Amino acid sequence: MIYLLIIGFSYCLSVVFNSWTEPDMIFGFYYEWLKKIGKVELNEDGSIKSFKKFIKPLGWCIICTNVWFTVLLFATTSIFYPMEYLYLIPCIIVANWLVIKFK
Numbered sequence: 001m002i003y004l005l006i007i008g009f010s011y012c013l014s015v016v017f018n019s020w021t022e023p024d025m026i027f028g029f030y031y032e033w034l035k036k037i038g039k040v041e042l043n044e045d046g047s048i049k050s051f052k053k054f055i056k057p058l059g060w061c062i063i064c065t066n067v068w069f070t071v072l073l074f075a076t077t078s079i080f081y082p083m084e085y086l087y088l089i090p091c092i093i094v095a096n097w098l099v100i101k102f103k
Contacts, residue, residue, distance in 0.1 A: 002081055006073050007091050011098040013073075014066040018103075021059060034060055062103060063096050070095045 021031045034040075038055035057064045070092045077083065 002077060002083065003087055003091055006070065006077060007095045007098070010066060010070040010073050010091075010095045011102075013069050014062055014095075014099055015103060017059070017065060017069075018062045030059065034058060062099055066096055066099050067092055 017027070019025065020027045022028060023031055034055050038051045038060065040051040040055075041049040043049050051060070057068065059065050071088065074083070074085075074088050074091060078085070
């Protein structure tokens with residue numbers, strides 16, 4: 001049961017964090033900082049032309065961000081509630097499937 005809560009909460013947290021890092025939102029400064037350190041180049045229509053790959057795990061990619069949130073929630077929850085670390089990989093897979101399917 002706790003694993004389903006971790007999956008659901010990490011999915012919701014990833015979607016909310018992704019929307020909060022849009023340019024005019026509360027964490028828009030983080031998005032601008034990632035654009036600066038990642039040397040992001042945009043096309044004329046605003047689509048991304050190129051960027052440095054190391055910014056993806058920092059929050060540029062919602063799937064990478066979801067992996068970090070799931071691991072963090074799993075580790076934090078396991079401090080208070082004994083859990084099998086064997087279930088971390090399925091939690092990451094299902095949470096990322098939710099992000100891909102319902103984002």
